[in-house]
Amino acid sequence: MLLIAGGARDPHVRRALRRAEARGIPARGLLVGPEDHPRLRLSVPEGRLVVDDEPLDVGALWVRHDVFAALADPRAAVAQRALDWYEALVGYAALNPRLRALNRDGLGRRVNKIAALGLAASLGLRVPRTLVTSDLAALRAGPVADAVAKPLRGGALCLPLAEALAEQDPRRAAAPSPAFVQERLAGPELRVTLVGERVFSFAIETEALDHRAEPDAPARRVADPPPAVLGPLFALARALGVELSAADFKRDPESGELVLLELNTQPMFTAYDTACGGAIVDAILDLLAR
Amino acid sequence: MIDKNKAPKERKEYKTMAIPEEPGDDAEYKTMAIPEEPADAEKAPKKAGKVFGEG
Incomplete structure (x- = not known):
């Protein structure tokens, strides 16, 4: 069984659960939110997980640190609760080393953006001055x-x-x-989502300096970056311990060269998933179910 | 975007359904309630802090 854990308000986990259900992939949600407080028991060091009195036989795990609850409710306790649940599930994965866990080597690791830019440059990616x-x-x-x-x-x-x-x-x-x-770099911003060995690239059509300032900016599937960029990008993702990630690029205004802004290790992707007919969520489920 | 002032959408309860774990196995499979995805939750939410901080 696939266990998908995260925030009850996180559209990514809800979308994945619905898709798993539609595809007939045995999956269960472990969703936490304002009205959802599952009863969890995790035995240490055995690593047995019981949720709402149901012992779970988990073959694969996808856990997302919930950031949506704190956006809706800024109390410190809400963010703390999300972190506590993430901590519990990361610990569960650690106690079960043979469990297939998405982004296992990156679970619980916070990515320092300065260090990541330095690492990206050392791997051959162009980063902004x-x-x-x-x-x-x-x-x-x-x-x-x-x-x-x-x-x-x-x-x-x-x-x-x-x-x-x-x-x-x-x-x-x-x-x-x-x-x-x-x-300052040139747009449009290129969003490159990596799922295992698969690549999904989108141009974000906006004049905004930061595309998040225009949440409705359309995303259009475009050709993937060339191997000279994709190779180091995959190397960066591996170095950060993630199989699911999303890189943001813009271009050098003079040379046109792709410049890496950052690699997100827990990306938001529902808009891009919609733009490619659900292929990103399907790729994640394929990765977990294989 | 998530509207802080808007109540969460009504939950859609999915029926318990049987999905074979193995060929020939009729083990019951249970999902939790999966709410409908809000149409406006497509992108990372806007953030409103100051770049060089406050204080």
């Missing part, structure tokens, strides 16, 4: 027109550097937090 800085005074003194800024860990959109500086008190020489300052 990047400075991590909190030095507002130096940034104001330099050219800002062709630069963008984005946070180190998420929590804000990527902005033109001038706009990010304008958010700060002009009397301040130092920012509260360091952030990425990068060269």
Whole structure:
């Protein structure tokens, strides 16, 4: 049986459960949300899992850290609860090393975006010229027109550097937090989702600097990047321990070369899955069911 | 986008269905309630913090 665990509000797990049901793949959800608090018992070190008094015979596991509950309810306890459930399921996978677990080698690991950019560059991928800085005074003194800024860990959109500086008190020489300052690249953004050995590439049609500013921007399936990019990209995914991931690229405005913005190890993909007729979810289920 | 002010959609209860675990096995298979996917949950939600932080 396939166990799909995550947030009750996470459309990715719900979509996968419905698709598994339609395909006749034995699957069970372990969904946690405001009204869903399953009764879990995990024996340590045996690794036996019982949910709502039902001993589960799990052959494959897909667990997603739930971020949707905290978006709907910003109380710290909600985020803590999501992390506790993720922790329990990651532990379950660790106690059962022969269990097929999606992204097993990446479970419980937080990806440092600075380190990931360094790793990507060492593997041969072009990454943006990047400075991590909190030095507002130096940034104001330099050219800002062709630069963008984005946070180190998420929590804000990527902005033109001038706009990010304008958010700060002009009397301040130092920012509260360091952030990425990068060269401005050319769109459209290319989203490349990796599922096992399969590749799903989409162009995101938007003029927005950060496509998340325009949630309805259409995604169009396009040709995959060339092997010179895909090879190092797969190597990066392997190094981060993930079989399911999604990379974001833009292009060097002069050379047209693809430039990796980041590799997401728990990607959002329902819009892209819709754009390719459900092929991404099917590929995930194929990976887990094989 | 998730509308914080909107109540969650009514849950759709899926019937318990039999899916053979092995050929010839009529083992019962149970799913949990699977809510309908909101049409507006397609992309990562917008975030509203400041790039260089606050405080």
